[in-house]
Amino acid sequence: MTLGERIRIERTKKHLSQATLGDMVKVSQQAVGKWEKSLSEPDSETLIELTKIFQVSLSYLIRGEEEEPLLQKKEIIKIPDKYSDVYVALNGGDDDLTQDDVDAIVRFIEFTKNNKK
Numbered sequence: 307m308t309l310g311e312r313i314r315i316e317r318t319k320k321h322l323s324q325a326t327l328g329d330m331v332k333v334s335q336q337a338v339g340k341w342e343k344s345l346s347e348p349d350s351e352t353l354i355e356l357t358k359i360f361q362v363s364l365s366y367l368i369r370g371e372e373e374e375p376l377l378q379k380k381e382i383i384k385i386p387d388k389y390s391d392v393y394v395a396l397n398g399g400d401d402d403l404t405q406d407d408v409d410a411i412v413r414f415i416e417f418t419k420n421n422k423k
Contacts, residue, residue: 313348316356323335324339327359331355
């Protein structure tokens with residue numbers, strides 16, 4: 307499996323679009339697409355940022371050396387697809403959040419949207 311294939315797999319596991327991932331690492335959607343097609347590769351700083359976003363080790367991302375990605379958290383937090391942009395807002399600051407916290411945030415978003423109507 308190539309680096310590009312691992313980036314695509316990990317991105318889809320996190321329910322991130324190419325554009326959202328690109329925004330997170332400050333590159334274009336096209337750049338992410340090229341990585342995933344193995345037409346180019348991210349620079350070293352971006353690779354490190356990707357390991358943080360995907361919660362995997364650098365050796366897994368580059369060489370696929372581990373069978374399973376190393377989780378940095380005990381719990382994998384699920385964010386509904388229609389709120390995948392919430393992940394961008396939480397990235398880097400969600401270490402202490404639980405699934406219940408994220409569910410409460412989603413309920414607040416729904417409440418706010420409904421009160422605007």
